[in-house]
Amino acid sequence: MxxxxxxxxxxxxxxxxxxxxxxxxxxxxxxxxxxxxxxxxxxxxxxxxxxxxxxxxxxxxxxxxxxxxxxxxxxxxxxxxxxxxxxxxxxxxxxxxxxxxxxxxxxxxxxxxxxxxxxxxxxxxxxxxxxxxxxxxxxxxxxxxxxxxxxxxxxxxxxxxxxxxxxxxxxxxxVYEPAGKSVSADVARKELGIGPDVPVLLFFGYVRRYKGLDLLLQAMPAILKKEPSLKLVVAGHFFENPARYRDLVRQLDIAGNVELYPGYVPAERTGVYFAAADAVVLPYRSATQSGVVQLAYGYGLPVIATPVGSLPDMIRPGRSGWIAGDVSPEKIAEAVSQFLDSSGRLDALADEIRSISRECxxxxxxxxxxxxxxxxxxxx
Missing domain, CATH: 3.40.50.2000 (Glycogen Phosphorylase B;)
Structure with missing residues (x-):
């Protein structure tokens, strides 16, 4: 046949x-x-x-x-x-x-x-x-x-x-497997001007209102009270004027902790941002499933997300990531705080993420x- x-x-x-x-x-x-x-x-x-x-x-x-x-x-x-x-x-x-x-x-x-x-x-x-x-x-x-x-x-x-x-x-x-040339965390951070011991959160992909980047930025002051050295890296194409977000960064007085990289990220650059990160954040107002979650897993990174759509189904709380209590800056900051408290369990997180990659x-x-x-x- x-x-x-x-x-x-x-x-x-x-x-x-x-x-x-x-x-x-x-x-x-x-x-x-x-x-x-x-x-x-x-x-x-x-x-x-x-x-x-x-x-x-x-x-x-x-x-x-x-x-x-x-x-x-x-x-x-x-x-x-x-x-x-x-x-x-x-x-x-x-x-x-x-x-x-x-x-x-x-x-x-x-x-x-x-x-x-x-x-x-x-x-x-x-x-x-x-x-x-x-x-x-x-x-x-x-x-x-x-x-x-x-x-x-x-x-x-x-x-x-x-x-x-x-x-x-x-x-x-x-799960998306890493594309392009493999990059070490040290090389990636050096390229982005980030120190080796600084906690790094990554917001990756298209920036649209429903993606909630403004909520994550509003959560940053509370996050920085817990970890003043933390960096947030934002990489992706903005469907809105990036100036709106730069203005918000200035108003919140967090410019020293936020790096914006507007524009489409080609495959050969994707690995740089993920290799430099410790976790990926999805502060979405709405969602179904998200390819960014599976891209993060492909790079072995845990995910912090809001409880919308199927995001809670894609994340095993405390094992492959964390789910915020609701869609608000306060709850997003609390979820990031839980991640920062988990530094002693990174090997267990990596094992769980590898298991998900095999299943999916x-x-x-x-x-x-x-x-x-x-x-x-x-x-x-």
Whole structure:
């Protein structure tokens, strides 16, 4: 029997961001399982004025090539061309990455025109930052897919409430292995101008309001009362004006303890920030799952996070990280304090994080996803 032929719609290289990275690694993992995966990428996702410049990022896949039929998310005319193109590939099934309601009408059209069963890989059900016609898009989601794969219990429960009875497989977000050249902590700290004995917290990734960087900055005065030498490193692309955060740093009088590195962080630089850090902080106001947690685990670092979305499910309190009591500067500071008190248990933390990395592998994820896709395609 020929291997299952999967048309996989998602941004891939050269797009930036977590979705492109996730899909590129899943592409390789599914191919390693023997599936015939055809990556169908976008020409553009959003207008340039919304993204603040180039969308080009790193290549996380072993194969840079993908089919790019001119698909532009904000141009419905390109959707028809893409649907016809996917039909010409004659796939057994379509796998479609979903993270925003704007994708629902696109996937509905592809499902209808291509005439192939479609499985939606659901990163988020509700947008982190909602828009006025999102409820309508969520209703469309129920008719644009024959089945779903989710990455967290929170999204799976939201889906069951909204679209009861549709087949779904709940999986997890696999752990990201370190990318690029290995960097020692001493070299990384020297490059960033940080002393070897200074506790370092890292906020990594896109900076948007729901990510709560302002809450972490407001927590810093209380954190510094406990550990005056502590440094907070912020590295990532700002979707807001960084001046807002620099002003807050000055108002809080914490400029000597906060380093801002605005801009997209390419793979070869990621290791520098994680190697320099002792823990990663996610002070999010809202979330589903987060790739930053799994990236931290890949580098062997514990995680401090707020109790939103599936973040508590991804962290084993006191064993792989700490969960704040609520979403507030005071509780975030308390969680960081618990981390600072744990210096004698770092070996046990490292063992637990290695265990999570083995359990949440790309190989196990792709095996389970592949079996589900075979079932939905009627091949098993």
């Amino acid at each position: 020929k291997p299952l032929r999967i048309a996989f719609i998602s941004p891939f290289y050269p797009f930036k961001g977590g979705i492109a990275k996730f899909s590129s690694l899943l592409l390789d993992a599914l191919r390693a399982q023997g599936y015939d995966v055809l990556p169908v990428s976008f020409k553009a996702l959003y207008p340039g004025f919304l993204t603040g410049g180039s969308s080009e990022g790193d290549n996380f896949s072993k194969d840079k090539r993908s089919f790019e039929p001119g698909l532009v998310l904000y141009n419905p005319f390109s959707w028809f061309r893409t649907a016809r193109f996917i039909r010409s590939l004659q796939p057994d099934i379509v796998l479609a990455a979903y993270w925003t309601g704007f994708l629902a009408p696109l996937y509905l059209l592809i499902r209808r025109m291509a005439g192939v069963r479609t499985v939606v890989l659901l990163h988020n059900y509700a947008a982190h930052e909602s828009f006025f016609f999102e409820p309508f898009m969520q209703k469309l989601l129920g008719v644009c897919s024959d089945a779903f794969i989710t990455l967290s219990g929170v999204v799976s429960r939201e889906l069951e409430t909204a679209v009861p009875g549709v087949p779904r497989l709940q999986l997890y977000h696999p 592998s790309w190989e196990a994820f792709s095996e389970a996803a592949g079996r589900f896709l075979e079932d939905e395609a009627g091949r098993r």
